[in-house]
Amino acid sequence: MTLALDLFVNGLIFGLFYALMAVGLAMIFGVLKVVNFAHGEFYMVGAYTYVLCALKLGVPAWLALPLAAIAGAFLGWLVERTLMRPLYAGYASWAVMKDEYAVVVTFGLSLLLVNAVDKIVGPYPYRGPALIETSRFALGPVMLNGQKLIAAIVSAALLVAFAIFLKRSLWGRQIQAVAQNRLGASLAGIDATRATSLVFAVSGLLAALSGALLAPLINPSPDVGAFPAIKSYVIVVLGGMGSVWGAMIASLLLGVLESFFAVYVSYDYRDAFGLLILILVLIFRPQGILGERSRDV
Amino acid sequence: MKGAANLWANRLRTDFRVALAVVGLLACVPIFVSSPYWLGVLIVSMYFAMLSLGWNLLAGFTGQFSLAPAAFAMLGAYTTALLEYHLKASLAIGIPAAVLGTALTGYLLGRVVLRLTGPYLALTTLSFAEIARVVVGNSYNFTRGDQGLNVSALMHSRVGYYYVFVAVLLVTLAALYALMRGRAGRFWLAIRDDATGAESRGINVVRYKTFAFALSCAICGLAGSLYGTFSQLVSPELGLLLQTGLVICMVVIGGMGTLSGPIVGALLVYLLSEWLREVGNIQLIVFSIAVILVARFFRTGLWGLAQSVAARSRAPAVK
Numbered sequence: 007m008t009l010a011l012d013l014f015v016n017g018l019i020f021g022l023f024y025a026l027m028a029v030g031l032a033m034i035f036g037v038l039k040v041v042n043f044a045h046g047e048f049y050m051v052g053a054y055t056y057v058l059c060a061l062k063l064g065v066p067a068w069l070a071l072p073l074a075a076i077a078g079a080f081l082g083w084l085v086e087r088t089l090m091r092p093l094y095a096g097y098a099s100w101a102v103m104k105d106e107y108a109v110v111v112t113f114g115l116s117l118l119l120v121n122a123v124d125k126i127v128g129p130y131p132y133r134g135p136a137l138i139e140t141s142r143f144a145l146g147p148v149m150l151n152g153q154k155l156i157a158a159i160v161s162a163a164l165l166v167a168f169a170i171f172l173k174r175s176l177w178g179r180q181i182q183a184v185a186q187n188r189l190g191a192s193l194a195g196i197d198a199t200r201a202t203s204l205v206f207a208v209s210g211l212l213a214a215l216s217g218a219l220l221a222p223l224i225n226p227s228p229d230v231g232a233f234p235a236i237k238s239y240v241i242v243v244l245g246g247m248g249s250v251w252g253a254m255i256a257s258l259l260l261g262v263l264e265s266f267f268a269v270y271v272s273y274d275y276r277d278a279f280g281l282l283i284l285i286l287v288l289i290f291r292p293q294g295i296l297g298e299r300s301r302d303v
Numbered sequence: 304m305k306g307a308a309n310l311w312a313n314r315l316r317t318d319f320r321v322a323l324a325v326v327g328l329l330a331c332v333p334i335f336v337s338s339p340y341w342l343g344v345l346i347v348s349m350y351f352a353m354l355s356l357g358w359n360l361l362a363g364f365t366g367q368f369s370l371a372p373a374a375f376a377m378l379g380a381y382t383t384a385l386l387e388y389h390l391k392a393s394l395a396i397g398i399p400a401a402v403l404g405t406a407l408t409g410y411l412l413g414r415v416v417l418r419l420t421g422p423y424l425a426l427t428t429l430s431f432a433e434i435a436r437v438v439v440g441n442s443y444n445f446t447r448g449d450q451g452l453n454v455s456a457l458m459h460s461r462v463g464y465y466y467v468f469v470a471v472l473l474v475t476l477a478a479l480y481a482l483m484r485g486r487a488g489r490f491w492l493a494i495r496d497d498a499t500g501a502e503s504r505g506i507n508v509v510r511y512k513t514f515a516f517a518l519s520c521a522i523c524g525l526a527g528s529l530y531g532t533f534s535q536l537v538s539p540e541l542g543l544l545l546q547t548g549l550v551i552c553m554v555v556i557g558g559m560g561t562l563s564g565p566i567v568g569a570l571l572v573y574l575l576s577e578w579l580r581e582v583g584n585i586q587l588i589v590f591s592i593a594v595i596l597v598a599r600f601f602r603t604g605l606w607g608l609a610q611s612v613a614a615r616s617r618a619p620a621v622k
């Protein structure tokens with residue numbers, strides 16, 4: 007029983023980390039109907055910015071975190087500005103090959119960022135400094151790592167802030183409108199281009215923060231983004247492509263399921279498990295667990 | 304309509320001739336080059352040319368953007384290697400078995416993903432590729448996991464191997480040309496451009512889509528199986544997503560939806576990458592930038608560039 011509780015709590019914590027990545031990916035899919043295959047690299051850039059600022063420049067850890075967020079947001083904005091515009095801004099003939107273009111470009115970007123960091127910073131993993139030095143401690147029957155708990159609390163707070171931003175703020179509502187109907191939104195006077203830029207900046211910010219928060223736990227190397235990126239593909243499919251709320255629920259679900267699968271079924275195949283879910287969901291329930299109605303970003 | 308059909312046939316014929324000329328040049332190389340190192344490099348680039356042709360058949364001609372070509376090369380290589388490791392089967396059984404096995408797997412995967420397009424298809428094939436790699440890499444008792452398996456070689460002469468690869472490439476190219484010229488090719492292009500329209504005109508979309516899937520995977524499986532016997536070691540690294548990334552780079556740079564594009568792209572990218580590796584290991588940075596620029600600004604790749612240059616030089620004569 008204690009083991010099960012331990013697995014459950016740890017699974018939920020991992021679910022929170024997954025969610026930071028996945029909501030951004032879901033939002034990008036919501037507004038542009040493309041999968042960003044470079045999403046893992048937003049995470050990697052966040053982790054590296056945090057680690058390098060803290061280790062090489064001597065910036066205190068609590069200040070390195072917002073710096074990583076800025077780097078992620080800037081990267082997201084830049085990607086949208088330079089590479090994503092052809093998907094919607096008046097290039098009529100491009101619509102034919104839209105999906106292929108998006109896959110090629112984001113895949114190429116992912117290759118570029120991984121190898122550029124590998125070349126410039128080096129292929130060796132770094133160990134990030136913890137936000138607060140703590141040792142493992144017991145919370146009731148569950149053993150927890152201090153940094154992990156802090157990262158989980160910050161992630162939860164970020165997710166709540168993001169949800170409020172999306173639901174209540176003017177910009178958040180504009181994003182929702184663009185996701186529902188780009189043309190309709192522009193007719194109603196919403197700057198759809200700015201909303202799309204915003205989506206990428208926010209996605210980059212969240213993914214980079216996820217990387218920065220986890221940097222002390224994962225020892226980032228250039229290809230560190232591949233693993234969380236694949237998790238977020240699974241989550242986005244499971245939650246219904248483009249649904250942010252579905253993605254949040256699916257993240258927690260996947261975190262818990264994986265944590266149990268690794269112990270009770272097979273540790274070696276734990277990474278294949280989520281992908282199997284992805285294939286099954288796409289074939290049997292392509293609208294995701296929450297269904298078609300939830301797809302309102 | 305007749306004019307448009309002729310235009311396409313002419314374009315395809317020119318395309319095929321260019322590809323033939325490139326393979327012909329490749330066949331002449333051993334006369335001038337005897338360095339086993341460079342022959343080896345060219346053999347690997349022909350392996351990639353096969354993968355590129357196979358992937359292009361799916362992504363370029365049929366519009367099914369798969370992310371699994373490297374996984375099928377790995378499956379083909381492992382079919383041959385496992386048959387030899389467990390059953391002591393000779394390569395005369397192992398290589399055809401790899402082709403059949405990957406064709407069947409490809410057919411089944413094609414059936415499964417039939418209704419999926421665009422990002423959904425990309426994600427499903429990506430998951431299939433990663434699952435295949437994780438399963439092969441972790442089934443220590445059956446595949447020896449990451450240690451890999453040894454395979455016996457087809458022959459020991461490197462020049463001999465070189466010509467095996469040239470011959471297989473030539474046969475693949477000719478078969479693809481024959482298919483593209485005939486009914487199947489027209490149907491594939493129709494499905495790529497408008498699947499609903501094709502269906503309404505009486506094309507059996509299910510049959511032709513799965514056929515393309517099976518054939519493409521068989522080409523990748525054959526390439527992987529041959530490559531395994533050449534390197535005499537098969538490991539899960541053959542199926543890395545990075546390898547698929549390289550194949551996509553090659554086809555996009557060479558020109559998607561053509562026959563010569565994938566071959567030229569594969570040779571160019573792989574030979575350049577050998578050189579850039581010596582310069583300072585920057586090959587992947589250069590190619591990823593090239594792919595982004597090509598996709599963003601010259602959608603038709605080198606083939607399209609050559610075509611527009613040819614059209615420009617011909618233009619005054621027409622006037």
